[in-house]
Amino acid sequence: MMSKSSATDSFNLEPTFPSQRRICNESRLQWEVEVCGENFTRDMAHIDSQYWCNLTHIIREYHLFTSCTEEKSLVVNCYWPNPLVEGYMIRVHKHFFSNCTVEQVVWLDPPDDTLTVLILIPVFLTLAMIALVVWCSKRSDLLA
Numbered sequence: 001m002m003s004k005s006s007a008t009d010s011f012n013l014e015p016t017f018p019s020q021r022r023i024c025n026e027s028r029l030q031w032e033v034e035v036c037g038e039n040f041t042r043d044m045a046h047i048d049s050q051y052w053c054n055l056t057h058i059i060r061e062y063h064l065f066t067s068c069t070e071e072k073s074l075v076v077n078c079y080w081p082n083p084l085v086e087g088y089m090i091r092v093h094k095h096f097f098s099n100c101t102v103e104q105v106v107w108l109d110p111p112d113d114t115l116t117v118l119i120l121i122p123v124f125l126t127l128a129m130i131a132l133v134v135w136c137s138k139r140s141d142l143l144a
Contacts, residue, residue: 024078032072033088040065044096053100065092 043061044052051057069089073080081089109115 022077024082025076026078026084029073029076029078029082029084030088032076033069033085036065036068036072037088037092039068040092052096 040061043064044058047057047061055062066089069085070080073082073085078084110118
């Protein structure tokens with residue numbers, strides 16, 4: 001059996017107001033990020049500095065640090081990443097990871113003989129394929 005109901009029964013007719021956008025509390029975020037940084041510094045103190053550039057040794061601590069900054073950003077109604085957090089993370093990177101640069105590999109051209117062979121092989125293969133297509137098309141004309 002069907003019950004009587006009007007179309008307005010399923011709708012709320014009261015006016016709705018747009019939700020107020022919460023404002024990012026940057027001063028609190030600065031303090032919260034500092035707390036995350038202090039925890040990261042304390043955790044890194046337990047790792048020998050010779051291993052700071054080895055990600056397998058610091059990945060847990062670094063993950064906790066980034067998760068902390070993300071969580072604290074959201075708690076104080078800020079998006080993540082944001083310029084304040086990025087600036088702080090850059091300072092942390094400069095402090096802990098400034099000596100982690102790897103020597104750049106200098107790329108050299110191969111010897112001229114090798115380069116010539118590497119260039120000529122595709123050229124000759126292309127010419128051979130063109131010749132094969134032309135030969136097959138002429139041969140199919142003779143067979144038809």
